[in-house]
Amino acid sequence: MSFNLDLYEHFQSALDKQDLWEKFQKHIRGYGVSSAFYGAAASARAILEQGLVNAGTYLDSHPKEYRDYFDKEFRMEDDLTAVHCMTNSDPFLWHDRKQWGNPTHSQYQFMMDSMEFDMGVGATIPLHFNHHGIGGIGLSTAGMDGQEFDKQWASYKQEILSACYMFDEIFRRNHIEEVFPATKAELEVLTHLAYGREPKKIAHVLNKSHSTVIQQLQSAREKLNASNNEQAIVKALIFDLLSL
C-alpha cells in the first residue's frame, strides 16, 4: 500500500509532462519494460476520423524506425492493440494469440512485422476517462520472450496496471495545459460558446470587442489543435479544461 502512495507522490512531484513521462518509464523499466507509448484522445470516433495526433495527444519512446515503418505502412485500424483499447478495458497481451481473435490480413501482418522489430512481446492497457475519453498505454519488453513476460505479468500485473492508471490520471490532471496551452480568456470564450451564445453576444457579456472574441476563438482552436469550434469545445470538455 505504501508503495502506491510513494509512487503517487513521486509522479505528483513531476515538474512537467516530460519529467512525468521519464519518471513513469524509469519506474516500469523495473518490470522489464524497454519502451512505452501513451495516447489519449477525446473519443474513439475522433481518433478514427482525425487520427490520434489531431484527436488528442501522445508520448512515445518506442524505437523510431519501428514507428516510422508502421506509420507509413499501416492505418490505425490495422493495429489490434489500438482497436482493443477502443472496445475493451482489460489489458491486451501482444503475444497471446488467443487475444488476436480473427484479425484482418493487415492486422495479422502488423503483429507479425512487430516481431521483426522485437516489438512482439508486451502489453497494452486501455484507458477510459470522462465517459467519452479514450486512450491506452503500450508497454514493450524487447529482449524478453513470451514466457518470461507471462511470468513477470503474473507476479506484477497489479503494480504495472496501477502505475499506468496513475500516470494517466496525473498526466491529464497536472500536465494537460502543457499539451493544450489555451489561456483562461480563450477558454472562457469557448465556455460561452458551449452555452450556446453567438460571438456577438459573448463579446457583449464579457465586455470585449467582437474582433477580440473572434481572435481568441481562433487561437483557442490552434492551441487545442482543433479545426473548428465544435472540436475545440469537445476536446476541452473531455480533457477537463472547461468548467461548465
Added chain:
Amino acid sequence: MKDSQLDIYTKFSTAQTNDELWSSLHTALADYGVTSVFYGFAHSLKLAEAIGNKAAMYHRTSHPASLGEYYQHKNYHYINDSLPVLHCAVSTRSFLWHKDEEWENATYIQKHMRQVNSSIGLEAGVSIPLRFSAPHGIGGIGIATGGLEPFEFDKLWNERQNEIKNIVYGFDMLTRKEHLDEIFPLTNREKETLQWLAVLGSPACNIGRKMGVEDTTVRTHLTSACKKLKVHRPEQAMVKALVLEIISL
C-alpha cells in the same frame, strides 16, 4: 411488511416509464413522512446562474401548485433566490429547511421565499444535492414532510437519513440512465447528427457527407435536437447531450 432498500431499488429499476418511477419515489418516501418532492438537474451550473433555473434546468415537482404559481408570477427564478437551491449548487451537504442556523446569512429574497414555503406547508424538509458526470452535472432533490413538525422530521432525519439518501440517489441515477429519452425525446438520427457534430464539427456538409444526407437534412436534425433539448444553438445541444450522456462519442 415494509420494503427493504433493495426491494425499493428493484422496484425503481423495473419502472417502465418516468411517471412510474416518479410515483415509486413518492411511495418509497411516504414511509418517511414525505408529502411532496422537487427534483431538478442541469448540465452546467454557470449556465443556470446566467440564464436562471427554469431555463437551464430540467425539473419536476409535486409541491403544492400554489407554490409554482407564486414563482411564475413573481419571476423569482434565479439560483440564489432560493437558499436551498443555491445550497445544492455549491455544496454537497444536505440542507435542512427548518434549521434556523442555516438561514443566518440569507438575503431578503431568500428569507421571504422561506416564509412563502412555510405558509403552504413546506416548513419541515430537506434539500439533497446531486452530482453527475463530474465535474459538470448538478442537481438536487427537495423533499417536504408536510405533516411533520420540524422536531419530528429532525429526529427521523438523524436516525434514517442514509435510507432517504439511498432512495433519492437511486431515483436520480435511474432517471438519468433509463428515462432520459422520455425527458429529451431525440430520435436516433438526431443523436447521430449531434455525435458527428461533436466529432467532425461544422460546417453541416462535413456531417452530411458522413451520414449520406443533404446539408439541409443535417440542419433540420440539429434544429429539432435543439428544440427537444431546450437550447438555442447546436454547440449547446452538443454539450448538453455529451454531459447528460445522451450521446456517446
